[in-house]
Amino acid sequence: MQSIQASIITIGDELLIGQVIDTNSAWMAQQLNHAGIRVIRRVAVGDVWDEIWQALEEETKIADIILITGGLGPTADDITKPLLCKYFNGKMVVNQEALKNVQHIFENILKRPMIERNAKQAEVPDTCTVIQNKRERPQACGFNKNNKIFVSMPGVPYEMKGMMEEYVIPALLQQFKPPHITHRTLLTAGIGESYLAELIKDFETALPSYIKLAYLPGYGLLRLRLSSTGGDKEKVEKDIQQQFDELQILVKDYLVSNLDETMEEVVAKLLLSNNKTVSTAESCTSGHIAQLFTAMAGASAYYNGSVISYSYQAKEDLLQVNHETLTNKGAVSEEVVIEMAKGALANLKSDFTIAVSGIMGPGGGLPDKPVGTVWVAVASKQKIKTNKFQFRFDRQRNIQLTAMNALNMLRQFILDNP
């Protein structure tokens, strides 16, 4: 069966000068993938007429669906709308519903006068299907040409997401009836890509050709994904599940989850199912672990809070770390993370805690504690487990690696001491 292919065109000078990291494309690709639509290319071009035009021409050749984001703002450098109007042989007209929507937002929500620039946002090419934006900014425009679908959406993530979920994905499903995509994803930790590949070499070689294996590495983590497109749904589901069961056994020593979820989701579910709470005492990661917990809605059910003790003083005052331990052993030591963990358990009244202290770089390295030295403690009232890590290189990577390894330590600690 021929798969349905999509291209994503992202428009904006800010992408080509590196001012903005494109998070939209990844999110859109996820949604399309789940809907059985394969993303074949992603292209980013500037706010330049010829380059946008050329991108439309090229992507039309290879894709059935062309999703366009960006370049719809109210300022002079945003040219996507007039360009699409020309590309699809239309003329600009005021869309009354869009105008009412913009007026409503300014009068009742923003409570600011609407200026002409904002009213212009209600203009659309007369050759497009208008998809209203319930939020304050431009609507999306859908075009149909030679059996291909084009949708132009705003580049602001929360606006684009709303439109994709409410209108675009359902409309694409209806028009294209894409083939069934089957995925099975598992999450491992504590093993490198080369070693894992070696471990499952025979499995990989023996995989039937209609099942693909992908390695998806992250900081301190590695996902393995089996996927198959099309075919008899029931048979494929059964075959892929059988392979997935075999794969889980092969990687069992490193297996964190047999679902497509994050390490923090796995830990959160463990805490919830055991009806336990957690806190963190963070020095070098400075709240990154706390952030991972609280980025999930509903975190207050299992997450109490954190102390970020960057200075000696904060470690002493808020976690009751002994001044002598700090001066004798140094802030990055097993003794200090143990005292931090005890302080956090007592002060934040949680069942479990994670305490971390390390040297993230680029400065601060010592002869016996080079950059990347990190001590982690995970603890309950009854028991404490510690581990020393030696990471390398850059600050941001060390923070991420510390967080993932600390969460994995807590996961194993809860499983061993529920």
Place this chain on the structure above:
Amino acid sequence: MQSIQASIITIGDELLIGQVIDTNSAWMAQQLNHAGIRVIRRVAVGDVWDEIWQALEEETKIADIILITGGLGPTADDITKPLLCKYFNGKMVVNQEALKNVQHIFENILKRPMIERNAKQAEVPDTCTVIQNKRERPQACGFNKNNKIFVSMPGVPYEMKGMMEEYVIPALLQQFKPPHITHRTLLTAGIGESYLAELIKDFETALPSYIKLAYLPGYGLLRLRLSSTGGDKEKVEKDIQQQFDELQILVKDYLVSNLDETMEEVVAKLLLSNNKTVSTAESCTSGHIAQLFTAMAGASAYYNGSVISYSYQAKEDLLQVNHETLTNKGAVSEEVVIEMAKGALANLKSDFTIAVSGIMGPGGGLPDKPVGTVWVAVASKQKIKTNKFQFRFDRQRNIQLTAMNALNMLRQFILDNP
């Protein structure tokens, strides 16, 4: 003068299924831009032979420089190296220096046996110039064809960054001698894009054609950038500075900085120059403000630490918020952020503090406190200033908006009460 144009090709199925957010391209674009090289397109394709080949063909038509990342891992789905070998009519040979490097890393740093898969990483096409990777993974390969430069680099950010800085950018500068690019960027806060555009409409219309103005919006922030490529360096510098001075006067009520820096960098510099320290007491942002401070190396000079008080209990125990205030006024109230700020100043012994409490969504909204309601206090021992914000929509956006607005409040507070 003809500008030097670059395309970035990013290779990897993980980009097309949305498993990974591409942060490399933005960083590379920034570096190229600063070096006077214009990025004309960014393309992401999967680990698929024909699609990579096609991308090379297309980008060769429009760019002088083609930078390629990804697809160089040790697993079977990584096909970039053999493809480039064929594209540039070479054959694979072992690069002795690369092999020694890989051996050294496994023996002396990783202290693990090297497996054949790793040794294979030392193979390169014989038609390329090898750029050694001082880190553990694949080297970069440079190719020259029809006066165009191609460089293939690993997709792991810290490896790619090292190679770009040490070899690629210097080599490109030497070969292409790109035209001088002049930028002036300023940062504003507290004004929307439409309103700012209205405010500087006449300025924008009167700009000479060789100076471009770009609007670069962020959460709660808006950057304005003037730029010019080529021309007489001294004259352009003088002209652009004159326009930039005029622009600063027009936006003075919203001006945060006349340098290309972040809000947190501005606040950090203010603290350092006043020899003051800061702490945070965060509920709804859960350490996001702390993270912004500590993402900057050297933060311990002005940043003491934070209390993330997600629960009532943590607010009471670690910040001495009165139980009565919490029950009578609710956690999201002016009274509570004032008590949180006082607690943080006392316990974290800092000169300034930021306290925030709000409802980030999607759940937790109340009739009188809908999702997006946030109270912020900024304080010194002598003075406290509070502000209520009403944001909307999604959790992640509200966290970012809260952090930026809170930092801007602190910035103004320090300027008013140094």
